[in-house]
Amino acid sequence: MVIEAMTNGGLAVTGLNFTYGPKLALDDVSLTVPPGRFCALLGPNGAGKSTLVSLLTRLLVAPKGDIHIAGHDLRATPRKALADLGVVFQQPTLDLNLTVRQNMSYFAALHGLPRGETPGRIDAALDRLDMRARGDEKVRALNGGHRRRMELARALLHDPKVLLLDEPTVGLDAAARQAITDHVHDLADAGLCVLWTTHLTDEVRDSDALLVLHQGRIIDTGVAGDIRGAHTLSDWFLARTGAPA
């Protein structure tokens, strides 16, 4: 499966190590997410999720380990790898004074999309998330749920093969959380490779692939329903990590 994810549209990480000074943040992390799969990376706060996201997006570079995005080695061919990666960061990354469309055009240019294609792509991306009517509003005027939907629409603008979401539902109400979670599951069903980091077990479906990150190490991997057995995922996770979910 690693080979498959390395050579086609998936995500493959092998032997990733990272330290902040003397503190070990990630210890020999390996994971594989094939195309068409929703993989939840579950971990308590401080488990190393954000560090892993920074490494996957090349904000940081690990001294040891390899990352392949859609078959491209992030170390050797970062441009190709990043071109196939869509990201929704935990922190909002929107310019509040600009309109939705201006924010998206800026992103399109950062990804080198041809100028002529940009308006059409923006319309299509906004349509997918039912946000087209909001296109000319300033982001400042949008509520938290709409801002997140816009960020998701933006992350899909360049048709990435791998979608990475770092705790994307933080700060959202229940309805907005549900809507985003459902939508991203639909995207995975449609063939996208999705890695979704979270500490909230109710965002994970039984059929999802599950990785559990704890104290910088992957301690469990499999299908969520199989892993939790007869327990609820929340109880199982609490027992496994000693952290409330």
Added chain:
Amino acid sequence: MSGFWGVTRAIVGREFLRFIHQRERFIAALVRPLVWLLIFAAGFRAALGLSIIPPYQTYITYETYIVPGLCAMVLLFNGMQSSLSLVYDREMGSMRLLLTSPFPRWWLLYCRLFGSTAISILQVYAFLGIAALFGITLPTLGYIAVLPGLVLGGLMLGALGLVLSSFISQLENFAGVMNFVIFPMFFLSSALYPLWKMAESSPLLRDICALNPFTHVVELIRFLLYLQFNLHAFAWVVLSTLVLSLLAVWGYDPARGLMRRKG
């Protein structure tokens, strides 16, 4: 190649949009040198006697003397302002968006630098325009001839801002660094007094001023405003720009600097 042009246009365009949305920043950038020019210089005029030194061919008023230094001051403040917004971007997250673009990081930083320099230059011309309204004028062609000097000086000071922003982990730390950078750079330069005048007080201070790259930005601008070319200053500014740009790229290297400290 069209992608490179597109990303340049987008980053520079965003800088302009941000600038337009911060009108108070523009006003502050104008008021600061005008206060120096119209109040400080007026008060100092009597205290400081200036002899005829190149590029001037006649006795000049103190106001005329400090105009190039104040142009450079606009560039300096704007370069620092831009790096402040980079630190802000990093804390707010929008830096992540920029740095995860597939374009080479050095190019993204260069675009950012170019955008902030363009805004600095607009501010300098606005300042020169108002100074002219108050009767402090320069040779007409000097206003055009100075443009390359402003671009180079703006790039140098913007690159300095980039370097600083890459080594500052939090917004709160910025004010201190500004005090340790802006004031020494400005006061230990030829912006407010010619170096020979400084030498009368202290040869050591004069030597420090002569090594300060900001002095050379001021002199480059001063000579160009009077349609003369100061090769020595030009070489210093080019060299400083190169060194600072390399340092900035190093500071933003994902394997070190910036995000590692930020976590």
